[in-house]
Amino acid sequence: MSLAELICPAGTPAALRTAVDAGADAVYCGFQDATNARNFPGLNFTPVELAEAVAYAHARGTKVLLALNTYPPAGKVDLWRQAADTGARLGVDAFIVADMGVADYIARTYPGIRLHLSVQAAASSPEAIRYYCENFGVKRVVLPRILTIPEIRQIRREIPCEIETFIFGNHGLMVEGRCSLTNYLTGQSTNMDGVCSPASDVEYVRDADGSMSSQLAGFTIDRFGPEEKAGYPTICKGRYAAPHRPEGYYAFEEPVSLNLSRLLPELIEAGVHAFKIEGRQRSKSYVRSVVRAFRAAVDDIKAGREANIADLIALTEGQKQTQGAFETKKWR
Amino acid sequence: MIPTSEPKARLRPGEGAIARLACLVLQPVLTRVVRRVAARHPSLFARLGPHQTTDFLIDPVELPFALHLRPDPQALVFRAVPRDTAPQAGATIRGRFLLLLELIDAEQDGDAAFFSRDLEVSGDTEAVVRLRNALDDMDGSLAEEASAMFGVPGRAVLARLRRAYPDATKPQEYA
Numbered sequence: 001m002s003l004a005e006l007i008c009p010a011g012t013p014a015a016l017r018t019a020v021d022a023g024a025d026a027v028y029c030g031f032q033d034a035t036n037a038r039n040f041p042g043l044n045f046t047p048v049e050l051a052e053a054v055a056y057a058h059a060r061g062t063k064v065l066l067a068l069n070t071y072p073p074a075g076k077v078d079l080w081r082q083a084a085d086t087g088a089r090l091g092v093d094a095f096i097v098a099d100m101g102v103a104d105y106i107a108r109t110y111p112g113i114r115l116h117l118s119v120q121a122a123a124s125s126p127e128a129i130r131y132y133c134e135n136f137g138v139k140r141v142v143l144p145r146i147l148t149i150p151e152i153r154q155i156r157r158e159i160p161c162e163i164e165t166f167i168f169g170n171h172g173l174m175v176e177g178r179c180s181l182t183n184y185l186t187g188q189s190t191n192m193d194g195v196c197s198p199a200s201d202v203e204y205v206r207d208a209d210g211s212m213s214s215q216l217a218g219f220t221i222d223r224f225g226p227e228e229k230a231g232y233p234t235i236c237k238g239r240y241a242a243p244h245r246p247e248g249y250y251a252f253e254e255p256v257s258l259n260l261s262r263l264l265p266e267l268i269e270a271g272v273h274a275f276k277i278e279g280r281q282r283s284k285s286y287v288r289s290v291v292r293a294f295r296a297a298v299d300d301i302k303a304g305r306e307a308n309i310a311d312l313i314a315l316t317e318g319q320k321q322t323q324g325a326f327e328t329k330k331w332r
Numbered sequence: 333m334i335p336t337s338e339p340k341a342r343l344r345p346g347e348g349a350i351a352r353l354a355c356l357v358l359q360p361v362l363t364r365v366v367r368r369v370a371a372r373h374p375s376l377f378a379r380l381g382p383h384q385t386t387d388f389l390i391d392p393v394e395l396p397f398a399l400h401l402r403p404d405p406q407a408l409v410f411r412a413v414p415r416d417t418a419p420q421a422g423a424t425i426r427g428r429f430l431l432l433l434e435l436i437d438a439e440q441d442g443d444a445a446f447f448s449r450d451l452e453v454s455g456d457t458e459a460v461v462r463l464r465n466a467l468d469d470m471d472g473s474l475a476e477e478a479s480a481m482f483g484v485p486g487r488a489v490l491a492r493l494r495r496a497y498p499d500a501t502k503p504q505e506y507a
Contacts, residue, residue, distance in 0.1 A: 012379075012469035014438075041458045042379040042465030199458040206454060230447050255447075283468050284438040315444045 004268050004275060004298050007065065007164060008291045011043045011280040016053045018284045019062075023295030026063035028096060029053065029280065030194075035083040036067040037120060038280040039194030051090045063093035067280075068106075069118035070194045071099045071177075081105050088113055096142070097121075098177055098191075103136040116140040116164070120177035120191065126158035133161050140164055142276060145173040145258065146325050149266050156271035165267060167260040168290055169278025170317065171324055172196070172236055172253065181235040185217040202233045214238075222255075223248075231255020231318040255318030260326055261294070261309040265301055267326075286315055351396040351414035358412045362399070365478045366410035372477070377405045379466035383459040389421035392429035403463070423455035423463075430493060435464075437473045 008024035010016035019027045030036025032044040045053060050066075057064045066087040072080045080102045084095060088110045095113060097103045098120035106115055119142040123129045132138040140162040143152060156163055172179075182196050183189045190196040197216055205213040210226030214233040221238030224230045231237050236252045258278070260267065267275070275298065277290055293310035300307040313319055324331045370377075377384055380403055387409075390399040398418050402409035413419070425432070427450055434440040435451070442464050445451035453460045467474075479486035 012465060014469045014471055017471075040461060040465070042381065042462035199461040202457040204452070204454055204457065206452065212449070212452070224449070226449075228449075230449060232443075282443055283435075283441045283464075286441040286444065288438075289441075314448070315441055317443075317447055319447055 003273050004264075004302060005273065006291065006294055006298055007274050007276040009169075009277055009280040009282065009287060010053070011038065011040075011282070012284075013045065013049045013053050015280075015282075015284050015287050016064075017056055018287045019291050020057050020060050022288050022291035024062055024291055026065055026093070026274075027053075027057060028065040028067050028276075030067040030069075031083050031086070033079060033083070034070055034192065034194045035080050037069050037118075037190065037194045037196075038067075039070075040281050041199055043281060047086050047090065050087070050092075054091050058091070064091075065094045065096055065116065066092040067096045067118070068102055069096050069098045069120045071120075071191045072101065073192050077101055077105075084110065094139070100136070103132070103138070107136040111137065114139045116142060118142055118177070119144055119166070122175070122177040126155050129155070129159045129161065133159065140273065142166075144176045145171065146176075148329060149263065149270050149326055152267070152272065152326075153270040162273035163271060164274040164276050165260075165272050165326075166258055166278055167264070167267070167275040167294065168312070169257055169282075170232075171256055171258040171322060172232075172234060173324070179236065182216075185219060185235065197232065197234045204233075229255070229319045237317075254320070254332070256320040256322050257316035257318075258324050259312060259316065259321040260323055261297060261307070261312070263323060263326055264297060264307060268301060282315075289315060347396050348414060348416060354395075355397050355412035355414060358397075361482070362410050362412060364481060366401075366408050368481060369474060369477070370405060370408055373470050374405075376466040376470060377403065379469060380462050383422075383456070383462045386422040386456060386459045387419055388459065388463060389418055389424040390432060391415075391424060391426040392432055393426055395429055403466075421455060423453065423457070423459040425460060425463075426452040426454075430496075433475050433493070436467050437475050438468055439473075442468075 005025040007026045007028060008019040010019050010027040010029040016027050016029060030038060030044050054064050068080055068083055084106050094116050095106050096116045096118045098118040103115060115136055115138045117123055117132050117138045122144050123132060123141055124144045129141045138161055142164045145166055177191060179190055186198055186201045188195050188198050201217045203215045211223055213220050213223045216233055221235055237255050239248045240251050241248045279286055290312060293312060297307040297309050313321060322331055384404045388401040390401060397412045398415050400411050400413045400419055431440060431445060431450055435442050475490055479490035
């Protein structure tokens with residue numbers, strides 16, 4: 001059986017302590033800059049806060065993974081190198097990276113610290129993953145959310161590193177690591193600035209009938225009726241009118257969250273080493289509820305008991321959940 | 333879903349006077365609470381960044397007044413205001429009173445409340461996100477802290493408030 005480590009989100013020091021106390025095997029977090037893909041206002045850690053967080057986590061046997069999972073624009077790689085230097089000095093247990101240049105710097109400078117390949121690298125074939133392992137010493141790959149469990153099982157047989165998969169949270173997987181939709185409207189990049197639909201460009205407009213429009217950079221990307229559940233204001237989950245669908249339809253993705261709680265036994269059997277919970281932008285309340293639920297579920301499965309999965313639907317986007325490609329390629 | 337009418341249109345006859353009286357009575361309490369919170373949690377101002385001087389209107393939909401917050405450490409403002417005299421806000425946050433209280437205390441998830449339409453935000457979204465993250469990084473319960481400042485009567489009021497509100501949006505905890 002695989003280790004089935006639980007990898008949990010921490011957007012703030014308080015959320016990190018919450019995740020650790022709720023049973024995380026590892027927490028992942030980032031600095032307050034473009035070096036990570038949740039570069040949101042008021043979120044993330046200063047170096048001083050990260051030092052305290054590492055001490056808190058290590059004292060309780062929990063690992064700290066530092067997300068450096070964005071792509072440095074030309075001429076700006078120093079910010080990523082400095083972040084790696086700071087993380088190494090503070091004693092993080094692994095770096096989560098997407099960019100080959102960042103991976104190369106860390107592999108050469110800090111060969112004793114584990115490298116995890118971010119989902120943002122979109123490495124989905126054994127050949128691609130082996131390349132990262134052989135050239136940068138990657139110890140774990142976070143797989144894109146586009147693979148079925150049989151495909152994951154097959155990949156596991158053909159690669160020399162551990163596998164991590166997402167099990168809960170945001171299901172924005174269109175072209176992981178390569179999406180430029182936000183960039184088209186706002187000029188800021190999900191992959192280089194770490195901001196998908198930056199809050200400074202988002203506006204919610206309430207109509208007299210109780211409907212609500214989500215706008216990004218002045219463009220309406222969805223309109224929710226008075227009784228309709230809402231989703232994040234991301235272009236990939238927007239609802240658009242077209243000549244053949246004048247009523248409006250979800251052209252790319254839908255407001256829905258991934259929830260693989262019922263597939264955990266199969267994922268463990270397939271050789272997945274670690275389960276990742278998405279949501280560094282979410283609250284302590286979310287972290288506490290989701291981590292507790294999956295901690296208990298994983299422990300039950302490891303002990304040979306049937307997992308009693310908590311109902312987490314209230315925490316899902318649009319209050320809808322899916323097993324996505326893990327169940328079938330035709331999940332939509 | 334929260335009520336659909338605009339705040340100023342929700343005033344019924346006589347409510348204006350009640351709101352003004354409530355604001356007068358509450359003001360010394362609010363001032364004491366916000367000063368105490370600022371003194372005990374100075375790190376929250378850093379997360380607010382440039383929005384320390386933003387005017388937030390926190391609108392508990394079922395109460396006869398709203399709350400005006402300007403989290404400027406140099407000149408803190410936290411006051412109850414009748415809706416018809418509320419200042420022009422940079423950002424507005426609306427929902428049931430206890431939901432707003434539980435969001436501050438990290439007993440509820442703001443994104444989930446937004447998805448369910450129990451929470452509504454308008455104006456400067458970045459300001460709202462910064463305020464949410466700043467409050468979420470505070471340890472302990474602000475509600476408990478504030479009620480404890482007023483001893484047994486304060487705790488009794490908080491307990492009564494919590495009993496008075498149904499809690500349909502709270503995620504089910506793993507038992």
